[in-house]
Amino acid sequence: MKPIVIAAFTREGAELASRLAGRLENSRVFAFPFGGTVFEWAGEWFPRAAALVFVSAVGIAVRAIAPHVNDKTTDPAVVALDDAGRNVIPLLSGHIGGANDLAVRIAEITGGRAVVTTATDMRGVEAADVWAVRNNCAVENPKAIKSVSAAMLDNLPVGVAVTDENLSPPWPVTLWLRPRVLVLGVGCRRGVEKEALGAAAADFLKGAGRSPLSLKAVASIDIKRDEPAIVDFCRENGVPFLTYSAEELSRVKGPFLSSQKVMEVTGVDNICERAAVLAARNGVLLRSKTVYPGIALALARETTA
Numbered sequence: 001m002k003p004i005v006i007a008a009f010t011r012e013g014a015e016l017a018s019r020l021a022g023r024l025e026n027s028r029v030f031a032f033p034f035g036g037t038v039f040e041w042a043g044e045w046f047p048r049a050a051a052l053v054f055v056s057a058v059g060i061a062v063r064a065i066a067p068h069v070n071d072k073t074t075d076p077a078v079v080a081l082d083d084a085g086r087n088v089i090p091l092l093s094g095h096i097g098g099a100n101d102l103a104v105r106i107a108e109i110t111g112g113r114a115v116v117t118t119a120t121d122m123r124g125v126e127a128a129d130v131w132a133v134r135n136n137c138a139v140e141n142p143k144a145i146k147s148v149s150a151a152m153l154d155n156l157p158v159g160v161a162v163t164d165e166n167l168s169p170p171w172p173v174t175l176w177l178r179p180r181v182l183v184l185g186v187g188c189r190r191g192v193e194k195e196a197l198g199a200a201a202a203d204f205l206k207g208a209g210r211s212p213l214s215l216k217a218v219a220s221i222d223i224k225r226d227e228p229a230i231v232d233f234c235r236e237n238g239v240p241f242l243t244y245s246a247e248e249l250s251r252v253k254g255p256f257l258s259s260q261k262v263m264e265v266t267g268v269d270n271i272c273e274r275a276a277v278l279a280a281r282n283g284v285l286l287r288s289k290t291v292y293p294g295i296a297l298a299l300a301r302e303t304t305a
Contacts, residue, residue, distance in 0.1 A: 002050035002076070003028055004102075007041060013055035013083035016110065020053065023109050038064045051077035051102055061091060072096055072129075073142050079103050085110025094118050095129040096139065128152070128160055132177045137162060138213040140176035148175045164214035164301070166206075180216035183242075183283070185276025185298040186230055187220060187262070192294045194229040200292040201233065208287040208299050215239050216302070219279035221249060221271045242279045249274040252282070257289045276300035 004027040008017040014031040021027040030041060042064035045052060054061035061080040069075060069092065077099035078092035088107045090099035095118065103114040118127070128148050132139050139145065151158045159171025164182055184201060205212050218234050220227070222243040234241040246267035254277055258269040268274065273289050280300035287299040 001026055002048065004051045004053060005030060005045045005049045006053040006055065007032065007038065008055040008083070009038075009060070010055075010083050016081075016083055016085055017053075017055050020106060020109060024105070026050075039067075043068060046076060049076050051079065051097070051099065053102075053106070054078070054080040055083050056080060057082075058089060058091065065092065071142075072145075073139060077102050079106060081106060081110070081112065084112075086112040087115050088112050089115045090117075095127050096133055096142075098133065100130075128158070128175055128177070135162075135177075135179070136216075137177040137179050140178055140211065140213055141174075144173055144175040147173045164210050166209050166211055176211075178211045178213035180214055181280075181302040182210060182214045182216060182286075183276045183279040183300045183302075184215055184218045185220065185272035185274070185279070185300065186218055186224070187271035187275075187296040188224070188227065188229065189294040190227070192227075192229045194232045196293070197229040197233050197295060198236075200295045200297060204287070204290055204292075204297045204299070207290070210286070210299065212237070217242050217279050219243070219275035221246060221266055221268065221275065223266065242275075244275060244278055249278065252278045254285060272296045272298035273300075 004024050006017040006020055006027060006029045008014040008031045017029045021029045046068040058080045065078055072093060073096055075093045075097060077097035079088060079090050079099055079102055081088040088103045090103040092099060094100040100116050107114040129139055129145050148158045148160060159174045160177060161170060161174050162177045162179060164179055215237060217240050218230060219242045222245050224230060225243045230241060249268045252274045256270040256273045263269045273285060276298045277283055277285055277300045280302045283300045283302045286301050289296050289298050
């Protein structure tokens with residue numbers, strides 16, 4: 001879990017930052033000067049933090065983050081507030097990154113006000129990307145957000161598709177939101193190359209007609225918990241790697257494909273299907289065991305019930 005990092009530049013600011021850190025989970029305070037510059041600090045933490053909070057003038061924050069701003073779907077939240085905590089201003093990633101919500105939380109702690117300037121928030125309209133974050137959806141085509149938000153503000157029809165399936169766009173401008181409801185079950189030989197696993201997973205998901213952005217986890221047996229290819233795949237795709245014992249997998253009920261060889265090696269007759277269904281909270285098996293060289297994959301989906 002990425003931390004919230006808080007930078008302060010005055011004694012009053014450092015005291016306020018410490019108070020915030022006591023109320024904000026997984027947060028750290030950096031009181032200047034502590035070596036280096038604010039620009040170096042921002043460069044170090046911008047890719048590593050969930051949020052950067054500047055207890056400073058807005059200008060300091062803007063200049064510090066300017067070289068690192070990249071994309072609204074990946075940039076961290078950035079918030080600035082004065083050292084009395086009167087005005088709390090979200091500067092970057094207000095919706096997907098959560099800066100607007102963080103500013104409101106900070107203002108509640110300081111007794112100040114959150115100065116939110118995004119148009120949808122000012123008009124009391126829930127933006128599509130805010131809805132996506134709150135409902136655990138990935139945004140596939142963020143460039144469509146602007147068009148959809150503008151239509152919502154003008155009270156016009158919008159095209160938003162919330163599905164894990166790969167479908168033809170139903171509207172001329174369609175914002176695709178991908179609910180994170182899929183679990184990829186994996187079994188593989190020891191030392192399989194990560195490129196091979198990545199290519200197999202891409203082909204498998206394409207064949208299943210499902211978006212890779214809807215992956216919520218990868219699952220396997222516990223003897224694979226340190227398998228480099230699977231660990232790297234999960235890190236690169238931003239999903240957790242869940243593992244289970246042979247006993248836990250054996251208790252999962254379902255019409256699974258059985259392999260005597262797998263049973264002899266691992267103590268359970270099927271890994272990928274059982275692990276996928278279990279990690280999907282006993283969900284529905286969407287695609288059964290499919291074998292690639294040295295790799296077996298299966299796909300399950302969480303049920304809504």
